[in-house]
């Protein structure tokens with residue numbers, strides 16, 4: 001079974017590539033966005049933490065347990081956001097998908113494109129059998145990305161995670177190779 005996580009993927013409109021230390025300021029700006037903060041907890045707050053995160057996720061890529069890609073505009077190289085495969089479990093044939101976009105990159109299908117590229121790679125390059133995605137029940141934009149990419153809503157995980165001092169429910173979505181939208 002193929003197990004290599006590609007460093008770079010493109011569909012001609014966007015390009016996925018590894019994060020680099022020099023992206024720290026742009027990543028920090030992405031984490032400061034109010035929509036991002038509304039749906040995230042425990043986000044790195046300063047540049048040093050962001051550099052640590054970039055190095056940690058690159059170690060996970062080298063170990064084969066996760067792939068966090070920066071999303072660039074394929075035409076001008078502008079940073080648009082991030083898409084990730086995390087918790088890659090080759091024995092179980094599963095991984096989780098995550099994504100965020102900078103405010104100016106939203107509203108034109110970039111996240112959907114990025115999820116499709118990452119999912120296709122997960123099924124073909126890594127040979128995984130199932131991808132999972134969880135999101136807040138009030139995160140309509142994220143649910144729309146999941147559904148446009150072919151994910152099916154499978155249920156509600158009650159009190160799924162610690163969140164901003166309490167616990168939060170999550171919707172759970174699943175994607176099988178045959179669900180992947182063209």
Ligand SMILES: CC(C)(COP(=O)(O)OP(=O)(O)OC[C@H]1O[C@@H](n2cnc3c(N)ncnc32)[C@H](O)[C@@H]1OP(=O)(O)O)[C@@H](O)C(=O)NCCC(=O)NCCS
Nearest residue numbers: 035036039099100101106107108109110111112135141142
């Ligand atoms: C979740 C998030 C990435 C969604 O971003 P988005 O821009 O709405 O999603 P997409 O990039 O797929 O774009 C879809 C929008 O572009 C439009 N669009 C235009 N061209 C399109 C195309 N070729 N393909 C798909 N959509 C297209 C869609 O109609 C949709 O617009 P609408 O919201 O007005 O219906 C963004 O809201 C975000 O960064 N949120 C904060 C982080 C977050 O919540 N992450 C998910 C945690 S679970």
